[in-house]
Amino acid sequence: MAAVTALRSSYRTAGRLVCIHRVRSSSGIRFIKSKYVCVFDKSALKFSHQQRLFRTSAVSCGQIVQFKLSDIGEGITEVTVKEWYIKEGDSVSQFDSICEVQSDKASVTITSRYDGIIRKLHYNVDDIAFVGKPLVDIEIDASKGVSPEEDVVETPPMSHEEHTHQEIKGHKTLATPAVRRLAMENNIKLSEVVGTGKDNRILKEDILNYLAKQTGAILPPSPKAEIIPPLPKSETVPAAPKDRARKIPVPVSRPIVFSGKDKTEPVTGFHKAMVKTMSAALKIPHFGYCDEIDLTQLVQLREELKPLAQVRGVKLSFMPFFIKAASLGLLQYPILNASLDESCQNVTYKASHNIGVAMDTEQGLIVPNVKNVQVCSVFEIASELNRLQSLGSAGQLGTNDLTGGTFTLSNIGTIGGTYAKPVILPPEVAIGALGKIQVLPRFNGKGEVFKAQIMNVSWSADHRIIDGATMARFSNLWKSYLENPASMLLDLK
Amino acid sequence: MVLQSSLKNCLQLSCILRTPKAGFRSTTSGSLIIQSTSNDVYQNLAVEDWIHDHMNLENRQVLFLWRNSPAVVIGRHQNPWQECNLRLLRQKNIKLARRRSGGGTVYHDLGNINLTFFTSRKKYERMENLKLVVKALKALRPELDVRVTDRYDILLDRHYKISGTAAKLGRTSAYHHCTLLCNADKFVLSSVLKSPYKGIKSNATPSVPASVKNLFEEDPSLTSEMLLDAIAEEYATQHQTDHHITLINPADETVLPGINNKTKELQTWEWVYGKTPKFSVSTCFNMVYKDSVLDVKVDMDVKHGRIEVCNIDLPEQWLPPALSSELVKSLTGSKFCPNEITTLVTTLLRVCPQDEELQSRWNLLCENMIMLM
Numbered sequence: 047m048a049a050v051t052a053l054r055s056s057y058r059t060a061g062r063l064v065c066i067h068r069v070r071s072s073s074g075i076r077f078i079k080s081k082y083v084c085v086f087d088k089s090a091l092k093f094s095h096q097q098r099l100f101r102t103s104a105v106s107c108g109q110i111v112q113f114k115l116s117d118i119g120e121g122i123t124e125v126t127v128k129e130w131y132i133k134e135g136d137s138v139s140q141f142d143s144i145c146e147v148q149s150d151k152a153s154v155t156i157t158s159r160y161d162g163i164i165r166k167l168h169y170n171v172d173d174i175a176f177v178g179k180p181l182v183d184i185e186i187d188a189s190k191g192v193s194p195e196e197d198v199v200e201t202p203p204m205s206h207e208e209h210t211h212q213e214i215k216g217h218k219t220l221a222t223p224a225v226r227r228l229a230m231e232n233n234i235k236l237s238e239v240v241g242t243g244k245d246n247r248i249l250k251e252d253i254l255n256y257l258a259k260q261t262g263a264i265l266p267p268s269p270k271a272e273i274i275p276p277l278p279k280s281e282t283v284p285a286a287p288k289d290r291a292r293k294i295p296v297p298v299s300r301p302i303v304f305s306g307k308d309k310t311e312p313v314t315g316f317h318k319a320m321v322k323t324m325s326a327a328l329k330i331p332h333f334g335y336c337d338e339i340d341l342t343q344l345v346q347l348r349e350e351l352k353p354l355a356q357v358r359g360v361k362l363s364f365m366p367f368f369i370k371a372a373s374l375g376l377l378q379y380p381i382l383n384a385s386l387d388e389s390c391q392n393v394t395y396k397a398s399h400n401i402g403v404a405m406d407t408e409q410g411l412i413v414p415n416v417k418n419v420q421v422c423s424v425f426e427i428a429s430e431l432n433r434l435q436s437l438g439s440a441g442q443l444g445t446n447d448l449t450g451g452t453f454t455l456s457n458i459g460t461i462g463g464t465y466a467k468p469v470i471l472p473p474e475v476a477i478g479a480l481g482k483i484q485v486l487p488r489f490n491g492k493g494e495v496f497k498a499q500i501m502n503v504s505w506s507a508d509h510r511i512i513d514g515a516t517m518a519r520f521s522n523l524w525k526s527y528l529e530n531p532a533s534m535l536l537d538l539k
Numbered sequence: 540m541v542l543q544s545s546l547k548n549c550l551q552l553s554c555i556l557r558t559p560k561a562g563f564r565s566t567t568s569g570s571l572i573i574q575s576t577s578n579d580v581y582q583n584l585a586v587e588d589w590i591h592d593h594m595n596l597e598n599r600q601v602l603f604l605w606r607n608s609p610a611v612v613i614g615r616h617q618n619p620w621q622e623c624n625l626r627l628l629r630q631k632n633i634k635l636a637r638r639r640s641g642g643g644t645v646y647h648d649l650g651n652i653n654l655t656f657f658t659s660r661k662k663y664e665r666m667e668n669l670k671l672v673v674k675a676l677k678a679l680r681p682e683l684d685v686r687v688t689d690r691y692d693i694l695l696d697r698h699y700k701i702s703g704t705a706a707k708l709g710r711t712s713a714y715h716h717c718t719l720l721c722n723a724d725k726f727v728l729s730s731v732l733k734s735p736y737k738g739i740k741s742n743a744t745p746s747v748p749a750s751v752k753n754l755f756e757e758d759p760s761l762t763s764e765m766l767l768d769a770i771a772e773e774y775a776t777q778h779q780t781d782h783h784i785t786l787i788n789p790a791d792e793t794v795l796p797g798i799n800n801k802t803k804e805l806q807t808w809e810w811v812y813g814k815t816p817k818f819s820v821s822t823c824f825n826m827v828y829k830d831s832v833l834d835v836k837v838d839m840d841v842k843h844g845r846i847e848v849c850n851i852d853l854p855e856q857w858l859p860p861a862l863s864s865e866l867v868k869s870l871t872g873s874k875f876c877p878n879e880i881t882t883l884v885t886t887l888l889r890v891c892p893q894d895e896e897l898q899s900r901w902n903l904l905c906e907n908m909i910m911l912m
Contacts, residue, residue: 118708119660119661119663119708119713120663120664120665128615128616128816129616129816141710146615146616148615148616148641148744149641150641150691151614151640151641151642151643151691151704151705151706152640152641152642152705152706152707152708153614153615153616153639153640153641153642153705153706153707153708154707154708154709155707155708155709155710157709157710171742171816171817172742172816312872314845314872314873314874314879315873315874315876315879315882315883316879316882316883318869318873318883319882319883319886319887320886322886322887322889322890323886323889323890326889326890385893387892387893388892394893409878409879409882410882412882440629440632441629441878442629442630442877442878443878443881444881444906445881445884445885445902445905445906445909446902448881448882448885449885449888449898449902471889472889472890473889473893
């Protein structure tokens, strides 16, 4: 590798600063050439006397700049580093958040002054950082994918004041700070904009034209988003331009760019629980049995009883009736309230009817159960359901509420659907899914059409110990209790 | 008396806020006083974020007045398990929020008012703001013994803290906010701010407990509204602007585009709990089972609010080793959150041998583990 030396010669020509240096070459044999490089804005002149040359290392292709921790104010000299938003090797853009530091009740977001790649973090979390000392080392982008005899860019050392034109990306992008800010606010890379000014300088009109071409309309500048990076940068186009796009009649044919990315995350928590349960459920040979229930009479009954329950402070839905009817049915067909052991050697007939109710919460599916339904009144069941529902939505259900279930009902109908194919929750042997109540025309005994409140039920049972006939008879019994609620009175204990 | 803003002024504000880029070429003086119409802590914190991110404060300053329904607000780098009684919060339905500024934990309710002073980064000056508040209080009730300390607290009668401070600095703008205790529920305050969790080792910013007093106790004629108004008036005088408070609805996307996303983000588990700096829990508890008392030792490392490493020391064979390793495996990687762990452990019960003795032991152990969260 040819040794790198840098010649420096600087002179001012009508407000410009030009530097010549030798160029690094990748093979030892090539000639070293020198070229003119980089043009600075006038404001750089003030610091020209501070200019130093950076000796480029043989390995990297960019300049490593030490980004120092700038003054926090109020005479503070040291802060604690609390969180890094980037790690070594990440690429950053100017104004991206780098880290969060804290000093005496003030939390400060440090943003990058450069575009480049993070090469070194000078502190760990909880270390004390000092104002004026280096915080990170950033490798400034040099040109990309161009011939090895490319010029090496020299960057003057930064002062405390902000410049908006710090790095030159290997090709000349002339633009005033105001124009650069406009480009930045609209997430436009200056390298993609065609400059129409002198020496291909990019003017404000060029940015606006570029924007117009992109969307077919002049956009209002989107608000600066200085949001902390852990949020995915999925700021979609704000609603206003979409509306405007709809009003514009002429469709602009442009390639459809979809910038969405796949997201992989580990399965944890609620989902992990579901995976375990359903994997175990797979081992159970399911069979299904479905039917249609005429709830016309029950609907009427509930309307009458709702205010009575309200007075006692309980919200009465249909579920307490479904649950109580199921328990009455289980008294006749106890095998549906049983459990088969691991080796399928023994069937345990459970004495308590602990009927589970599938609940949909923000986090996912949970199944708390109402204990001992066989000795509860419909009102008591309703009251217990209320308690479980409020705990469930607050995320405060206890282990006792979530264990010990022997039979489950899932009222998927509150969300929608008619027939379903529910999955049995081990160690139970049966489950019922209730569809939504629909008003449908049906024929009565006299052959007349009347308005009926119809609900569908879909049962699944473990075919190792439950046969179709048992399931059908249980379902018929349950159905008869609900279609004629007065008959429940006969069998209530 | 708080002046209601006229529709015209709302529109004026919305014009100003909708074109932050234009800068504020307003002919009146730069400063603005706004008050939130909401008592939701997340919405109000979102307004702070929004102003910090989107308003051009180069030539203007903003005072934001807000109050919250009961909530506990922890600082950016704090550990909620260390700072407050999370069980009690959940029981009483008190919200937990994490703000973006530093500092310690505070209890908010409608008797505690919040003031946020927005300035450019260069004009960030906490002492001045607090002196303004003290001046306003003295103008309202000259006999009040209130003063600012060098820790940026405001003390009443030299002992009692009535205001705490925190700040957030960004690239171009900054804000300093503080509370002011007018008539908060001190009983709830002291009970929620006491953490029952033992054995937590962490580098999170700890809060410094202090004795507090309500201004109402000193002078029962004071109300939160009076204090807000007095401070607004003092601010208006010092910044040479109209004493005019503009009302802001933190749910209004037309005035504050993008605000609802900010509100949502502040409510996510990942922000409130997940942003807790790494910590470890090293504790033990006694379990009473049948006629014996068992000692259980637990060690956990929690990072980003999730259990990274978990170790449970049980008496030998109290639970079959397969089951205890299954428990540890499930806990690892899960959120350090009672709801999630409860769901997990109760589900695991479905797929293990249906032995009543075994299951009651499992339940007992899990319930005790969940109490740690």
